[in-house]
Amino acid sequence: MNELTPRQAHDYLREHPEALLIDVRSEIEHLFVGRPPGAIHVAWSEPPEWEINPNFAEEVRRLAEDDLHRPTLVICRSGNRSQPACQTLEQAGFTRVFNVVHGFEGDLDANQHRNTLNGWRHDGLPWQQC
Template identity: 50%
Template structure:
């Protein structure tokens, strides 16, 4: 799995914007749907949760199946994002175990690491870097 800093991930997505859809990276938000909708998310991201409320239990095979349905093939590049870059490590490993050949994740995720006041988006992450995002 490739580890991309937020700006690297955004640059990669932009560089591939004119590629045929089946070759363009599939950008997947692995957070729960409520997180993605209300906390905010990058534009163009597809939400496929690694786990969901109320179980909060990952289903690696089910997750990989849903990503494959959206991606169309195991060779399409996949870019994963979560809150802080932790869930994407497990989700990416599950995709690689399922046969995906080009998996990357956004280091520090959308909100980044906690600071000394237990706040996010103050040290690193997609939002901290000032990259495009939207919110319900």
């Protein structure tokens, strides 16, 4: 699995318009916290049980139109859910998988707040919200 910072991911997506950006956060996070433009929501897990989506790889495969070589970037809140999601995609045969480290909101700071150290929003990259 490759890793990209949010800024590198943004640049990669501009240079590779065929690439998919998969947002694996919960639907509520995707809709109400915000998301990068063009991000496609495929939940890794959803509340209240937070069980792993057993159809995750198949859903992404459909979005990739069965092209397992299509660049696929995966983002979550902080990079913790996206990493196992990337591993699942690689196990399913995807060959160009990229984990967006620090995710959309970034790591927790000393006060347990996000968006202050790193992440997509912290880096001033474009995002949208419902």
